[in-house]
Amino acid sequence: MEQPLFAIIGLLLLLMLLGSPVIFAIGFAGLAYFFVKPGMMPLLHIYAHKFFTGMDVFIWLSIPLFIIAGEIMSSIGMTERLVTLSRLLVGRLRGGLAYVNVVGSMLFSGVSGSALADISALGPIEIKMMEKDGYPKDFSAALTVSSAIQGPIIPPSIPLIMFAALTNVSIAALFLAGAIPGLMLGLGQMLVIFYLARRRGFKANPIAGLTLALALHIIYNAFFAIFMPLIILGGILSGVFTATEAAAIAVFYALLVGVLAYRNLSFKALWAILDRSIRTSASVYLIVGFASVISWILANERLPFQLRELVVSYDLQPWVLLLVLNIFFLINGLWIGDSVQLLLFAPLFTPILASMGVDPVHFGVVMVLNVMIGLMTPPYGLALYLGSSISGVSLAKIVTAALPFLASNLIVLGLVTYVPALSLTLPRLFGFN
Incomplete structure (x- = not known):
């Protein structure tokens, strides 16, 4: 590795370890x-050219649009409706509200596509509800x-x-x-809940006074949230629209639900939604721009070629390299966010x-799964x-309480890493591989 590149990587790592904001660390190291x-x-x-051209990619437009769509759906009360639907589905089981937490995140993934958005939107509702029930x-x-880390794996997914x-x-x-x-x-977490529910005496929590009419009403209320990912995936898979166009349609759909179906989306609320979305999107775009500079520097210094030569010289097998990268990404999760890891290393x-x-x-799913688990890697995971x-x-x-769930997530990571069929079967059925 050349001395300038070594100095830049060392500076980047030093700034991040010292607690510098990620945007500043990447931008200053590139400069x-x-x-x-x-x-x-x-x-x-x-520097300026790579910064702006890095952001000037059509597909990046989908990120702020999906953020806006998720904010709208959360603002109009979709989270509460999804939690209620989850309770209808699994509330009768022992440890019912714990299962509701997992199923709610599965359903909400189709709305937000972000782990941190899931925690922010569903977390206060779920934690309060579980605490009230004695958890x-x-x-x-x-x-x-x-x-919450299921959200960015189940489509639509901003990290993907x-x-x-x-x-x-x-x-x-x-x-x-x-x-x-x-x-x-989600299934791995449910197995952990199944074991803990019996060991700790968790109880069921069905919906009181449930009738067929009430069940249908709950399903109807949550239908609009469940239908949104179907529109997105159906349109993309059928070739009707691109991912960016799908994001725009998701925003339009969320607006229609808020204005016409639920009738609780005011102009004031919409302005607040746009304000939050702009702030979030701006931080993402700044990281994208500065990371594009770093990527150009790595390419200019021929680091990809050097790494490839290193792999060849040591005659590493794919399974060994995947194991090394899994450990590398998980350790990075202690101090680097998911989007930064993707931008730098993908x-x-x-x-x-x-x-x-x-x-x-296959590698894309493995890497995204890695960086999502990294969000809860102790002791400094951002989701924690x-x-x-x-x-x-x-x-x-x-x-301490998250360790059993971290273990189940790591088992799933190992299975997905070394059983490619788990991630490649559906794409092949639809003719993508």
Whole structure:
């Protein structure tokens, strides 16, 4: 590795370890390259060029649009309706509200596509409901954190969209590939709940006075949220519209539901939704722009080629490299967010694994699954901090309570990594592989 590249990577790691904002760390490290590398000062304009062209990609438009759609659906009370539907489906089981937490996240994934959005929207409702029913608050918060990481695996998924944009892999294929692994995460968490419910004496929590008419009413109320991902996936898989167009349709659909069906979306609420969405999208776009500069620097220094040569020289088998990368991504989850990992490492490692015969669609699901689990990797996973913030439970207690769910998630990661059929079967059935 050349000295300038070593200095830039070292500076990036140092700034992040010191607690610098991610945007500042990536942006400053990229800028420093032009001062450290001999002869690069006259080419400083490349920094601005790569920054803006990195953001100027059509598919990136889908991210703020999906964020807006998710914010609208949350604002009009869709989260409460999905929780009620989940209670209708699994509330009668022992540990019913714990199952509701997992099923609610499965359903909400079709609305938000974001783990942190899931925790923010569903977390306060689920934790309060579980605490009222006698569940330990640390258990409720830990389960909320763990169940939320399903969201970005089950389509539509913002991280999968990012991976597709960075690697030129089919978004439709990635969406299909993420469905089974996402459901496996939920089923694994349910097995943990099944064991703990009997050991700790959790009780069922069915809906009181349930009748057929009430059940149909609950299903009707949640229908609009369930129907949205069907529109998105159906349109993309049939070729009617692209992922970006699907995101725009999702916004239009959410507006129609709020204005015409539920009639509770005011102009004031819409303005607040746009304000939150703009702030979130702006931070994402800044990271995308600065990460594009870093990606150009890595390519300019021929780091992908050097890594490929290193893999060849050590004669690493694909399964060994996947194991190393799994550990690498999980450790990075301690201090690097999911989007940053995707932006920095997806373009770097995908070509190497593809040259070794690993399907890019399979690797995309494995990587996204990795960075999502990294959000709850103790002791510093970002989702753990958010769960602590919304629940008022100390981080240490949430980490301890989350360990059984972390173990189940890691088992699913191992299965998805080494059984490619789990992620590739659906794309192949639809003719993508």
